[in-house]
Each structure stands twice: as C-alpha cells, then as structure tokens.
Amino acid sequence: MEMDRILILTHNLPDGDAIGSALALTTALRQKGKTVRATWSGELSSCYKVLTDAYVDEEFEPDYIVSVDIAGVHLLPKETKHLGDRIDLAIDHHGTNSGFAKESLVIAQSASCAEIIMDVIEAFGGTVTPYIGSCIYVGLSTDTGCFRFNNTTPECHIRAAKLSLLGVDIANLNQLFFEQKARARIEIERLVLDGMEFADDGRICFITITREMMEKTGCLESDIEGLASLPKSVEGVEAGITLRERPNGNWKISVRTKFLNAAKICSYFGGGGHTFAAGCECSGTPFDIKVAMCKLIKQEMSN
C-alpha cells in the first residue's frame, strides 16, 4: 500500500522524546516526497523553538496514522483522541504499550523512542541531516536525563557520537535543554521545594505541583518537564513521587525509583511506564494519595 498522506501523533503533555521523534520522522518522510504532518498539544517551552521553528504545518486528510512514544490511546491529547482506533503504526519504547495500533514497533530496550526513529529513517533510506539529528538528539538526551538515568545504554552514547559526527550541535542543545531554565521554572522550583515532604526515614520523598503554583509562576506544562526527577535527587531517597494537579481536579502521579519497580507500583493505580520511571492518575486528596503510595512502596521495599 502506498501511504502518501501521513499524520504523526504524540502524547498529551509532549516531552522532548515525543517532539523530537515526531519532527525527525516528519522531516525524513517529507524528504522522501511524502505529505506529512506532526501534531502536538499545547504550547511548548521556548527551548523547543530550535526544533519547531523549522517545521511548516500543513492540513490534509491522512491515509496513514503513526503514533510515536505513546504507550496507550488514553495518552492521546483531546485534539487527536478521536483517532485512537485508527492508528496504523505505533512506534514506541514503552514495554507497557497496549498494542492499540494495527501494527506496532515497540522496542522496550531503547531508552528513547527517538533511537527507534533513527533506525526507521535509516531503514527507509532517509538521510539524517543535522536538523533531523538534532530532533533525535533531543529525544535521546531528554529521555536519559542527558545520559545520566539508568536507562542509558552504551547504544545511547554510540548514537550521540554518530549524531555529533553528522553535525549536530550537541553543546548548544545541552545548554538549551539541560542548563537553561525558564524564569518561571526557577520560581516554581522554589515553591515546590518549600512543600517537599519525606516519609519512611527519608526513603520516600514527595513533591506537589498545584494548578495554583502553575498560575502564580506562569509556568507552561512543558516548563515543568523533568521536575519529577527532583525528589529522587535527594540523598537517601529510594522513591521520588510527584503529584501534579490536573485541570480536571485529578492528580497525575510520577514515580521515580532507584531500584524499586515503579511501573509495578503505578500499575496498582491503573498506570504504567518503565521500571524506574512510571506514572498514573489518581483522584482524591493529596494526603490520601500520599498515604496510599507510602503503603505500596513500603510493601514493594519488603518484597
């Protein structure tokens, strides 16, 4: 089947891997003469301009739909939710991918979806230009916390070296994505640190991000990317939990762990993700959620 009009979907609250994967694939397919559109929901923080400024949007009726970095249709943003049962191909690196697409390319060993995209581009004979390489690098580096998280494999470093050889300005991207912070981000970190709480002799750490904090500081959703790794950065913390208030009043919970199975912990609340980085959504008060989380984590610790 000839697919000429391809739509690429990303998950709600898109991160560097989602945006990088979508733009790399879009650009490489356009090189091959395809009509391709990348979609994402919400306003992105300014560091993404280095990738999005070169993207020209175009509207059309798609004959093929690809999702990138999406583990389940519930993660689709409201704008593309109606396409959930029409996805032809899912390219993903979440072991928990629910198999919603007609065909799936899921490689759970990949630290980022962008690495799989790099292979896909090479497989269809695309050229990784410095721009496409920059998109891939943003995906690869943000999902590995700039090669610090324990999902980082030798393969990640090899790919980064390849991207550097292809002309990607790695120092500039690292500066934009890992050093520079929006003023609003610093302001919200100040508030979040103020409310940081510890449990179980400092082995569990909670932070809470309320809608009020977002409004007060003027943070965009993408400005708080990576903030969930803050509680785990405290010495002695085995499980870092972030509670983030959703517009519907529910709480999005992010769990980051050093050795505990975060995906298993989140699965009790209907969520999932990776072994050391997972998430779920809960209703209820922050207090009740924290109590329930503590109980589960202690149970996991004693296993």
Ligand SMILES: [Mn+2]
């Ligand atoms: Mn990812």
